[in-house]
Amino acid sequence: MAIYDVFLLTGEWRDERDSHELRFYGQSEELGPVELIFDESKPLFFVDHEEKLPALEFPIERKPLKLKSLRSRPVDGLYFRTWREQLNAADRFKATGVRHFESDVRPTSRFLMERFVYGQAAISGEGKKKGKLTTFLNPKIKSGPSNPTLTVLSLDIETGMETGQLYSIGCHLTGKTEEKRVFMLADERRDMPENLALYPSERKLILAFLAWFAEVDPDLIIGWHVIGFDLMFMEKKCRDLGLTLDLTRTDRPILLTEKPGAGYFATISGRVVIDGIPALRGAGYTFPNYKLETVAQELLGTGKLIASNENKVAEINRQFREDKASLARYNLEDCVLVTQLFDKVDLIPLLGKRCFYSGLLPDQLGIPNAALDHYYLPKLHRKGFVAPDVAESPRDVYSLEGPVGAGTPGIYQQVAVLDFVNVIPSLVRIFKLDPLSLACSDVDSKILPNGKKVSGTEHLLPDLFERLMNRLDQANAKGDRVSKRAIELQLKNFHTVLHAKNNRFYQPELITALASVEKWLVSQAQKFLEEKGYEVISADAEALFLVLKPADLINPKQAAERIAGELDGFFHDRLQREFGFSSVQTVFRNFYPKFLMLPRAGKGTSVKRYAGRTTQGTTDVFGMEHALSTWTELSEVFLAELMQHFLVDDSIAPWIDGFVEKLKQGAFDQKLIYTKKIRKKVEEYAKNAPPHIRAARMLDKPGKAIAYIFTKRGPVPIELDHKDIDYDYYISKHIEPLADQVLCLIGKTYATLSEPEQISLF
Numbered sequence: 226m227a228i229y230d231v232f233l234l235t236g237e238w239r240d241e242r243d244s245h246e247l248r249f250y251g252q253s254e255e256l257g258p259v260e261l262i263f264d265e266s267k268p269l270f271f272v273d274h275e276e277k278l279p280a281l282e283f284p285i286e287r288k289p290l291k292l293k294s295l296r297s298r299p300v301d302g303l304y305f306r307t308w309r310e311q312l313n314a315a316d317r318f319k320a321t322g323v324r325h326f327e328s329d330v331r332p333t334s335r336f337l338m339e340r341f342v343y344g345q346a347a348i349s350g351e352g353k354k355k356g357k358l359t360t361f362l363n364p365k366i367k368s369g370p371s372n373p374t375l376t377v378l379s380l381d382i383e384t385g386m387e388t389g390q391l392y393s394i395g396c397h398l399t400g401k402t403e404e405k406r407v408f409m410l411a412d413e414r415r416d417m418p419e420n421l422a423l424y425p426s427e428r429k430l431i432l433a434f435l436a437w438f439a440e441v442d443p444d445l446i447i448g449w450h451v452i453g454f455d456l457m458f459m460e461k462k463c464r465d466l467g468l469t470l471d472l473t474r475t476d477r478p479i480l481l482t483e484k485p486g487a488g489y490f491a492t493i494s495g496r497v498v499i500d501g502i503p504a505l506r507g508a509g510y511t512f513p514n515y516k517l518e519t520v521a522q523e524l525l526g527t528g529k530l531i532a533s534n535e536n537k538v539a540e541i542n543r544q545f546r547e548d549k550a551s552l553a554r555y556n557l558e559d560c561v562l563v564t565q566l567f568d569k570v571d572l573i574p575l576l577g578k579r580c581f582y583s584g585l586l587p588d589q590l591g592i593p594n595a596a597l598d599h600y601y602l603p604k605l606h607r608k609g610f611v612a613p614d615v616a617e618s619p620r621d622v623y624s625l626e627g628p629v630g631a632g633t634p635g636i637y638q639q640v641a642v643l644d645f646v647n648v649i650p651s652l653v654r655i656f657k658l659d660p661l662s663l664a665c666s667d668v669d670s671k672i673l674p675n676g677k678k679v680s681g682t683e684h685l686l687p688d689l690f691e692r693l694m695n696r697l698d699q700a701n702a703k704g705d706r707v708s709k710r711a712i713e714l715q716l717k718n719f720h721t722v723l724h725a726k727n728n729r730f731y732q733p734e735l736i737t738a739l740a741s742v743e744k745w746l747v748s749q750a751q752k753f754l755e756e757k758g759y760e761v762i763s764a765d766a767e768a769l770f771l772v773l774k775p776a777d778l779i780n781p782k783q784a785a786e787r788i789a790g791e792l793d794g795f796f797h798d799r800l801q802r803e804f805g806f807s808s809v810q811t812v813f814r815n816f817y818p819k820f821l822m823l824p825r826a827g828k829g830t831s832v833k834r835y836a837g838r839t840t841q842g843t844t845d846v847f848g849m850e851h852a853l854s855t856w857t858e859l860s861e862v863f864l865a866e867l868m869q870h871f872l873v874d875d876s877i878a879p880w881i882d883g884f885v886e887k888l889k890q891g892a893f894d895q896k897l898i899y900t901k902k903i904r905k906k907v908e909e910y911a912k913n914a915p916p917h918i919r920a921a922r923m924l925d926k927p928g929k930a931i932a933y934i935f936t937k938r939g940p941v942p943i944e945l946d947h948k949d950i951d952y953d954y955y956i957s958k959h960i961e962p963l964a965d966q967v968l969c970l971i972g973k974t975y976a977t978l979s980e981p982e983q984i985s986l987f
Contacts, residue, residue: 243306
């Protein structure tokens with residue numbers, strides 16, 4: 226029987242009367258789009274063996290199992306006919322206090338994780354062709370390599386903001402072939418570019434697009450705010466016209482939702498929608514703002530055809546009336562820009578690697594808890610244990626004494642930075658820290674620096690981190706930057722999840738144990754360096770900042786690498802001798818001939834704020850939080866130049882005076898704009914509304930976001946007259962606070978800069 230490799234895209238479950246089935250959709254290089262149907266897998270969760278169950282309106286099957294809770298109580302398995310009945314039973318048990326476990330694990334997730342399928346599957350069975358889909362019923366499935374060429378559609382629409390008309394739909398298809406299309410509303414046909422099709426009504430335009438979409442059959446839909454704007458606009462337009470926005474590979478309708486504070490989500494059977502903004506954030510990229518123009522200029526060095534400083538709405542309306550060919554080029558160029566951005570930072574290959582290392586389907590990658598479940602639960606079951614529901618995890622609040630080695634603010638010379646490599650995974654691996662090792666602490670016990678016991682043999686997370694870190698080393702050796710980035714993101718996500726209280730494995734004693742070994746590691750490193758005569762400016766689990774000795778300056782890099790090696794040797798001996806554990810790795814990260822450490826941002830905060838002048842003459846700035854939503858681009862420009870002058874010049878007072886004068890003369894007017902989201906209707910805000918709402922009230926039809934500027938009359942939308950800019954406001958809210966954060970190191974403030982004494986830095 227033939228075996229086919231399939232990259233899984235989406236998964237869903239269906240309850241039909243008293244039956245339950247799972248369906249997965251994916252792409253196969255040999256078969257094209259694939260549908261996998263499983264109707265022999267029953268939903269289940271676990272219940273305490275001693276519990277008496279309340280009466281239910283439907284039958285369940287209860288089986289004793291060789292499993293127990295993490296508190297060592299035996300459990301039974303409960304098997305249900307449908308997922309709906311499982312949810313009803315879980316709700317009843319919660320209401321009546323019945324101890325139960327893992328009732329919130331989705332059936333598609335449990336099916337894949339228990340078979341150790343990580344995004345890529347090898348299937349065997351008899352497939353039947355149904356249109357473009359090849360359907361398999363109950364095939365054998367296991368983990369397998371799959372890297373098919375995915376068909377990607379970059380989608381963008383243009384609309385009349387005032388009329389609500391759909392002007393055009395731009396499409397850039399890539400994958401095995403490339404195609405560019407624009408579907409546009411027009412009353413008459415003229416000579417137009419070959420890839421531009423004109424339609425006399427919105428209805429005919431949408432129907433033509435849907436027919437073409439079904440023919441090209443994309444796996445991924447990408448765009449910029451593509452769910453919250455493009456797809457939601459098109460869905461509403463279809464409803465108004467009596468149509469269905471049919472974008473799925475099945476008979477299920479699409480589902481578009483907005484979750485306050487979390488963003489927009491799209492469920493489309495057989496296809497995945499990837500919005501460029503959250504995708505870039507999830508990949509670790511940050512920008513002053515996430516407008517397509519801003520990101521494209523920074524990553525590609527090019528931008529949109531209608532510049533952001535133009536009245537974009539008016540120009541789009543003009544082109545629609547007078548120059549449809551130009552509007553089509555603009556619409557299509559936005560699609561191409563998104564494709565190029567995705568290609569530039571390898572977002573599609575990264576998607577595949579992240580699925581492989583997390584086990585999650587593409588539309589679940591934003592759920593770190595699910596990745597930990599995918600790895601941990603099946604292995605925990607094979608160890609003889611089950612996990613609690615998320616809602617039943619303990620909620621004790623742990624507390625720490627504050628950041629270790631908070632750092633000494635000041636101005637320094639000849640500073641080296643040493644980095645602990647992946648310190649949290651290393652500490653978990655070294656000290657065998659995880660929920661299972663705490664539950665089995667009497668088995669082959671190991672004693673932590675704080676006296677807490679853990680099992681030296683019964684654990685799971687240390688093995689996971691060992692595997693990921695080994696693969697990270699392999700990716701580094703091969704120069705595989707996509708795998709490297711995917712693994713680093715996964716390690717970071719697991720670190721975040723361990724500290725999150727909405728994690729089913731959250732345990733205060735685990736967090737306390739982790740914090741204690743972090744403190745021990747940092748304190749021992751600092752003591753070791755100080756005994757060797759080095760001044761340690763700051764020390765925590767992320768990095769060590771130390772001032773090199775004069776003898777080290779002949780070759781600072783070589784000296785710092787030597788110190789890191791000596792620290793490695795010290796920890797290797799201590800850990801082996803006292804705890805029987807392996808070592809942690811320290812590396813040289815950077816050297817700054819001139820360096821300043823600022824006071825931390827607030828009491829008890831762990832965020833370091835510093836800047837350093839490199840040997841190449843550039844300036845590194847960290848922890849200054851210049852991208853806060855309460856600031857503007859002015860803050861970023863001022864901060865970057867302030868740091869550079871502070872680390873180079875003997876006096877910065879004349880430069881600050883000059884910067885402020887340029888501000889008052891209008892040199893930075895384009896960088897004074899605030900952009901804020903409007904999360905509810907403007908009229909629902911109280912009378913004393915925040916500035917962005919006061920500005921929004923000046924517009925007849927404010928959208929979901931407002932761009933405004935502070936004038937002497939207060940906040941005013943940029944669409945309205947704002948020539949009377951209140952420069953004093955920007956000086957007091959931006960320039961002065963930033964300057965004071967740095968000037969405090971030399972006993973100055975922005976207000977005292979005019980004092981006659983010379984400011985000498987070094």
